[in-house]
Amino acid sequence: MRMLVGLRTVALSSLFFLLISNVTAAVTVYGQTGVISQVQTDGSSPTATSSASSTFYTGLAAYNTTVLTAPALPNPLPATQFQVQLQGSSQDVNGLSIAQSGAFLGFSIEMSVVTQVIGLNTSFINPVFLNLMALLSQRAGRVDIRVGGNTQETAVLVDSSSLPAGIMIQKDKAASSNPTETPTLIYSAELIYLLSNVSALVNARWYLGIPMNDTTNLRLGIAEVAEAVLGQNLLGLQLGNEPDLYAGHGHRPSTYSQFDYFGEFGVVVQAMQDDANIPFRNNLIGPSVATGSWTPEMVWDTGFITSYTSSLIALSVEHYPDDNCAAAFPDSGFGDPKDTQAVFSDYLNHTSGINIIAPYLNSSAIAQQSGKPFLMFETNSASCGGFPGVSDSFGATLWALDYGLQMAASNFSGALLHVGGSDTAYNPFTPPPTNETGFHEWTIGSTFYSVLVMTEALGNTNTSQVIDIQANNNNEFTPGYAIYEQGSLSRVALFNYMTDPSGANDYTASIGVSGGNGTPSQVSVKYLQAPSVAVKQNITWAGQTLGTDIFKADGRFQGSESVQTVTCTSDGNGGNVCNVKVPAPGFALVFMSDGALQESSPTSVSTFATTSVTKTVNTVTVDPSVLATSNGQDGKVRAGLGSTSKGSANAAQSSIVAPGIATLLALLAGASIFRLRM
Ligand SMILES: *[C@@H]1O[C@H](CO)[C@@H](O)[C@H](O)[C@H]1NC(C)=O
Ligand SMILES: *[C@@H]1O[C@H](CO)[C@@H](O)[C@H](O)[C@H]1NC(C)=O
Ligand SMILES: *[C@@H]1O[C@H](CO)[C@@H](O)[C@H](O)[C@H]1NC(C)=O
Ligand SMILES: *[C@@H]1O[C@H](CO)[C@@H](O)[C@H](O)[C@H]1NC(C)=O
Ligand SMILES: *[C@@H]1O[C@H](CO)[C@@H](O)[C@H](O)[C@H]1NC(C)=O
Ligand SMILES: *[C@@H]1O[C@H](CO)[C@@H](O)[C@H](O)[C@H]1NC(C)=O
Ligand SMILES: *[C@@H]1O[C@H](CO)[C@@H](O)[C@H](O)[C@H]1NC(C)=O
Ligand SMILES: *[C@@H]1O[C@H](CO)[C@@H](O)[C@H](O)[C@H]1NC(C)=O
Ligand SMILES: *[C@@H]1O[C@H](CO)[C@@H](O)[C@H](O)[C@H]1NC(C)=O
Ligand SMILES: *[C@@H]1O[C@H](CO)[C@@H](O)[C@H](O)[C@H]1NC(C)=O
Numbered sequence: 150m151r152m153l154v155g156l157r158t159v160a161l162s163s164l165f166f167l168l169i170s171n172v173t174a175a176v177t178v179y180g181q182t183g184v185i186s187q188v189q190t191d192g193s194s195p196t197a198t199s200s201a202s203s204t205f206y207t208g209l210a211a212y213n214t215t216v217l218t219a220p221a222l223p224n225p226l227p228a229t230q231f232q233v234q235l236q237g238s239s240q241d242v243n244g245l246s247i248a249q250s251g252a253f254l255g256f257s258i259e260m261s262v263v264t265q266v267i268g269l270n271t272s273f274i275n276p277v278f279l280n281l282m283a284l285l286s287q288r289a290g291r292v293d294i295r296v297g298g299n300t301q302e303t304a305v306l307v308d309s310s311s312l313p314a315g316i317m318i319q320k321d322k323a324a325s326s327n328p329t330e331t332p333t334l335i336y337s338a339e340l341i342y343l344l345s346n347v348s349a350l351v352n353a354r355w356y357l358g359i360p361m362n363d364t365t366n367l368r369l370g371i372a373e374v375a376e377a378v379l380g381q382n383l384l385g386l387q388l389g390n391e392p393d394l395y396a397g398h399g400h401r402p403s404t405y406s407q408f409d410y411f412g413e414f415g416v417v418v419q420a421m422q423d424d425a426n427i428p429f430r431n432n433l434i435g436p437s438v439a440t441g442s443w444t445p446e447m448v449w450d451t452g453f454i455t456s457y458t459s460s461l462i463a464l465s466v467e468h469y470p471d472d473n474c475a476a477a478f479p480d481s482g483f484g485d486p487k488d489t490q491a492v493f494s495d496y497l498n499h500t501s502g503i504n505i506i507a508p509y510l511n512s513s514a515i516a517q518q519s520g521k522p523f524l525m526f527e528t529n530s531a532s533c534g535g536f537p538g539v540s541d542s543f544g545a546t547l548w549a550l551d552y553g554l555q556m557a558a559s560n561f562s563g564a565l566l567h568v569g570g571s572d573t574a575y576n577p578f579t580p581p582p583t584n585e586t587g588f589h590e591w592t593i594g595s596t597f598y599s600v601l602v603m604t605e606a607l608g609n610t611n612t613s614q615v616i617d618i619q620a621n622n623n624n625e626f627t628p629g630y631a632i633y634e635q636g637s638l639s640r641v642a643l644f645n646y647m648t649d650p651s652g653a654n655d656y657t658a659s660i661g662v663s664g665g666n667g668t669p670s671q672v673s674v675k676y677l678q679a680p681s682v683a684v685k686q687n688i689t690w691a692g693q694t695l696g697t698d699i700f701k702a703d704g705r706f707q708g709s710e711s712v713q714t715v716t717c718t719s720d721g722n723g724g725n726v727c728n729v730k731v732p733a734p735g736f737a738l739v740f741m742s743d744g745a746l747q748e749s750s751p752t753s754v755s756t757f758a759t760t761s762v763t764k765t766v767n768t769v770t771v772d773p774s775v776l777a778t779s780n781g782q783d784g785k786v787r788a789g790l791g792s793t794s795k796g797s798a799n800a801a802q803s804s805i806v807a808p809g810i811a812t813l814l815a816l817l818a819g820a821s822i823f824r825l826r827m
Contacts, residue, residue: 211571211579212592212699213537219544219648219681219734220494227624229656232726233641235618237665239633245614246558247517251289251607252354254553254600256577257527257565259298260334260358263318263343265580266568267296270317270339271346276757277591280704281578281695282351287751288604290611291352295526295565296344297387300334301358302400306370309337317343341371341378348382350757355379356434356526356565358387362400364413373426385434385462387526388417393441407443410436411451418460432462437526439467445512454519463562464516465526470505471495474533477572489536496530497544497646497682499628502552506559513560522562529567529596535575541595544682545575547644547736549599554606554630554642558615566596581700589700597695598688602677605749606642606738608634620658627656627731637665639745640738647733648681654733659726660717662741668725673746674713677736705756712746715739 236242258266268274285292305321312319317339344355357375360368375383392410395401401409414435421427435457436448445466454464471492475483495501506513509523516523530540530548539545549566556564568576577597581589607613613634618641620629626647632640647654662668675691686698692711696702717727731737740746 209571209582210534210537210574211541211576211594213541213574214685214699215538216681216685217490217493217538217542217683219683220497222647222649222654223626226654227621227627227647227656229654231621231627231656231658233618233620233629233643233658233660235631235638235641235660235662237638237662237667239614239636239638241664242616242631242633245616245633247560247562247614248611249557249562249607249613249615250291250611251604251609251613252285252291252293253557253561253563253607254549254603255293255295255563255565256600257295257298257567259567259569260296260300260304260336261298261318261320262568262570263296263340265570265583266578267347268343270315271342274343274347274350275580277580277702277704278578279347279350279757281593281597282347282353283756284601284704284706285604286352288601288609288749289607290609291354293354293356293384293563293565295356295358295387296340297356297358297390298527298567299390299398301387301390302360302362302398304334304336304358304360304371305368306374307335307337309339311335312337338374338378341374345378345382348379354382354384356384356387358390359417359433361389361392361413361417364416367417367420369417369420369424369427372421373424376427376429383429383432385432387434387437387465388414389435390437390527391439391441391467392436393438393443397441407436407447407451410448411453411456414453414457418457421460431459433457433460434463434465434524434526435461437465437467440469445509449512449515454515454521458519458521461521463522463524464512464519465524466509466512467527468505468509468525469529469532470501471531471536472533473531473536473574476536477533487536489538492531492536493539493542493544493683496539496548498625499551499555499644499646500625501548502555505552506556506561509561510559517560523560525556525561525564527567528564529575531575534569534573537574538683540575541685542682543595543679543684543688543734544646546595546598546677546679546688547646547682547734549596550602550606550642550677550736551628551644553599553603554615555617557607557613558617558630566600578702585700591696591702591704592699593696593702595685595688598677598690601690602736602738605675606630606632606640608639608745608748610634610748612636613639621656629658634745638662638741640740641729643729643731643737643739645731645733645735646682648683649733650680652732655735656731656733658729658731658737659720660729660739661720661724661726666742668717668720668727669741670725671714671716672727672729673740673743674715674729675738675740675749676713676732677738678732679734682734712750 239245266275267278282292312335318334318336321333321335347353357371359372372386375386389410396403396405418433421430436445436453438445438448454461473487476486513523529535530545553564566577571579571582575594575596577594577600579592579594581591613632616631618629618631620643621627628644630642631638632642641660643658645656677690679688686696687694693706693708695706697707715727715729717725720726729737729739740749
């Protein structure tokens with residue numbers, strides 16, 4: 150994500166320049182997506198704006214409605230009927246994974262977009278975000294979220310009195326001498342309280358990052374406040390985000406090596422030990438290497454794990470299998486943009502997930518031997534924002550679920566899908582652009598369904614063990630997994646990556662169980678479905694969808710749930726076989742017992758108020774520069790422009806603030822930042 154940071158910052162600095170220069174007429178601001186908007190700088194009232202222009206919003210990757218073409222059917226075609234013979238008891242299975250939590254898949258939220266996604270402050274928490282997290286925590290028992298990214302490195306925790314009233318996060322561009330450097334992110338303890346207030350409403354646990362841009366200027370305030378405020382809801386503190394790219398980011402010399410990182414890690418460990426305000430010192434996470442010049446092994450070989458074992462709570466890596474930098478940043482030396490249609494098929498088979506994690510299998514084994522969880526701390530389909538049409542398609546739903554199950558089967562202990570701004574295509578969820586909160590709801594990304602289904606596949610007992618069953622002679626278009634919980638076969642996960650509306654490539658898996666309780670007399674099936682791998686909306690899980698279109702989601706299911714019952718029939722040898730059909734495309738989660746189904750079917754659904762108020766923004770006078778620049782294009786800009794919240798829930802009082810006012814205050818809060826900066 151380093152590419153984004155540097156280049157966005159350039160654009161941000163030109164924006165400041167334009168605002169600072171005393172131009173009286175209209176000036177032209179070039180946004181990061183090439184959108185040009187007129188900014189009135191003479192203080193005149195904004196002209197009434199018309200309703201949203203969908204043309205404009207399809208220019209932002211998160212709302213791109215272009216649907217690609219599903220790839221042609223494979224040749225040769227996979228068999229459409231095959232046996233899945235499984236052991237009923239985990240004792241009889243070799244190669245099952247370590248025990249996994251239903252919260253295996255979580256989210257990595259770029260620190261600078263927290264105000265957009267999570268909330269402005271403790272009184273302005275986005276209800277849609279809460280609804281989405283509630284869906285997950287009701288199934289998995291909890292949801293794990295990392296707040297961080299490149300911006301964590303230069304972040305500074307300050308007293309709230311150093312920030313304008315009501316502001317929690319602010320960019321301090323002036324502090325950064327080099328215009329391509331990540332601007333300093335200044336935030337107050339309110340950010341940590343916000344996370345804590347979220348945890349009081351839904352069971353969210355947090356990973357945070359300690360800044361490491363300069364170990365002669367350690368800023369451990371975040372560790373002190375996070376431990377004090379979050380307590381048990383703090384899962385760990387990341388120390389070093391992609392240190393193999395530090396030299397490239399310019400805050401380390403070009404000779405910076407894994408040995409330097411090892412040494413600096415020790416400096417911070419010592420400083421934490423010397424800090425009486427940091428009671429927990431066993432919660433660090435590293436080395437979070439990207440696909441830079443260092444392999445994880447190069448870090449292990451420094452003695453990292455043994456030297457710091459008492460400080461480490463988990464080991465981590467970060468990875469994106471591809472990048473879309475050339476399209477995101479034309480003329481920046483990345484060459485020609487990749488053809489999204491051509492890369493689509495890279496995400497539509499089982500080989501993809503296997504290939505992505507192959508370089509980490511040695512490390513997941515090393516981690517297990519060391520007694521440390523191994524985390525994929527930041528990942529998604531492609532860096533530099535993903536591929537519109539691919540990263541947001543139903544194909545990506547299947548891909549991320551398969552990739553997630555493959556990591557679970559391979560003894561990772563968790564993986565966090567990255568959430569960026571409106572200019573990224575891969576977001577599992579995206580709030581509307583800031584100036585559209587009065588009109589629009591959120592947009593659910595296709596990979597949110599992957600995380601949702603993963604919670605049901607693994608359940609809430611922390612005992613699920615996963616194995617790739619190499620279904621259908623290990624055909625890469627029809628993979629499957631078996632999941633054992635509390636020692637017994639509980640669920641079978643079956644994928645069909647093909648798209649064939651004729652139905653001719655739907656397949657039937659004939660599931661039989663040996664040992665344990667044998668084949669049940671009936672099983673229940675929930676389907677994850679869409680008409681094609683290319684579609685982006687109306688994806689259904691057990692018949693219900695979270696979004697019928699962009700801007701149409703409030704974080705609650707629409708439609709009624711439908712769970713299929715399959716009666717298992719005689720296999721002719723005195724046993725039963727359960728014939729489960731899997732559509733092309735689609736995914737089936739087969740619940741092998743009523744208990745497994747009940748565990749994955751929460752009875753109560755707590756929702757957070759999302760009263761919609763329309764056109765509030767148009768009825769009030771707001772600084773036009775705020776409207777024009779708060780279009781959600783740029784995380785760096787947006788972080789200063791406030792939340793897209795349409796309403797809020799206060800953890801302590803559960804009171805609801807009038808949504809329209811919330812939006813207005815958000816915009817005005819943004820305005821004050823700009824005035825201050827001038
Ligand atoms: C939307 O996605 C398609 C498919 O990747 C891409 O060709 C197009 O350029 C995107 N639209 C915009 C306005 O970026
Ligand atoms: C590290 O970040 C701090 C806070 O933003 C900043 O003051 C300092 O200059 C940075 N150091 C380096 C070496 O970039
Ligand atoms: C939260 O943000 C709103 C809008 O900016 C502001 O009015 C309010 O005072 C803030 N609350 C706190 C506790 O800072
Ligand atoms: C919620 O935030 C407020 C600060 O606005 C804080 O006083 C309170 O302790 C927080 N509640 C929780 C449960 O963290
Ligand atoms: C696994 O990593 C260890 C530690 O770096 C290394 O010594 C070993 O050769 C690696 N094994 C494989 C198969 O890559
Ligand atoms: C399957 O995915 C891999 C890895 O993403 C890709 O290289 C390969 O071309 C895909 N296979 C087909 C038949 O599309
Ligand atoms: C995961 O760990 C288990 C338990 O140690 C082991 O049996 C299994 O082979 C491992 N799986 C992989 C893919 O490494
Ligand atoms: C699962 O693990 C989490 C984290 O350790 C723990 O909080 C939770 O209580 C566990 N759930 C069960 C059912 O043991
Ligand atoms: C989703 O389905 C609804 C109901 O059939 C339909 O009105 C809507 O247009 C669909 N959305 C898309 C993006 O096709
Ligand atoms: C929101 O901002 C975008 C970009 O400046 C603009 O095209 C759009 O019309 C604005 N919408 C409203 C309702 O102001």
